[in-house]
Amino acid sequence: MDQAEQLRNIIKANNNPRPAARIITVTSGKGGVGKSNTAINLAIQFRKMGQRVIILDADFGLANIEIMFGAVPKHNLCDLIYQGKNIREIITWGPMEVGFISGGSGIVGLSNLSRDYLIYIVQNLAELDTIADIIIVDTGAGISDAVLEFLVASGEILLVTTPEPTSITDSYSLLKALRHHPRFSETASQIKVIANKVDNQNEGQVLFNKLNTVVGRYLKLPIMYLGAVPQDSQLSRAVMQQMPVSLQSPGAKSALAYEAIAAKMMNKELGQSVTKRGMAAFFSHIVAGKKNND
Secondary structure, three states: OOOHHHHHHHHHHOOOOOOOEEEEEOOOOOOOOOHHHHHHHHHHHHHHHHOOOEEEEEEOOOHHHHHOOOOOOOHHHHHHHHHHOOOHHOEEEHHHOOEEOOOHHHHHHHHHHHHHHHHHHHHHHHHHHHOEEEEEEEOOOOOHHHHHHHHHHHHOEEEEEEHHHHHHHHHHHHHHHHHHHOOOOOOOOOOEEEEEOOHHHHHHHHHHHHHHHHHHHHHOOOOEEEEEEEOOOOHHHHHHOOOOHHHHOOOOOHHHHHHHHHHHOOOOOOOOOOOOHHHHHHHHHHHHHHHHHH
């Protein structure tokens, strides 16, 4: 029995009837486009709608989420994997009771763990499905193997891009790498785009149209437009004060844009139903891929 089959059996063994969390993986082709800001503000907007939300900061080496939250976590995913902490002990609670888990560098070593360790981790991660309705995974920027592993495991990918030509080009390159990944499934993953730092809504639509044209022509990959977030001095001020703009200035144009995007994502009448994969299945997909690549 291969590792992937073992992991599937672990999930089945722990598959008591329970809700599965919605996993939203936020990514970008390059740094500096507002990816972490997007993750945090969408989390706040989902909370305002009554959803229980946890952010997993998978941007290893950079503590963007905790800096923006103004909260320093006592523990991270490494402590669950290597120090025997349980999942509830490594959650830091931020504004509006949005949960936050620092990834540390724990996922890098997953492929070296024994089956017993994997069972322990999967069981703990499965508990997140009882704690949260939505789990937002904030990946690193760019096209690293680690980022692609998160994306192919996710049923819902949120790509943040800006009008800068390099951002559009890098977004296309990321989608190209994802499209050609051996374990990427077009039918199992929805790709949604947010145009960030635009002057107006029309610029955001034009940006998406450009990206959609080349992605459709050369990658034959469907992508969906969620909307645009405008340049906003109130957002910049909120970042400097380590507060989500959606909390500090809920009437700011950027906050209202995040509110509209979150509402659109929660709209079940968009045509495509969202598969709630759950955190155990999400991580098992990653681990299986790392095992198969070793």
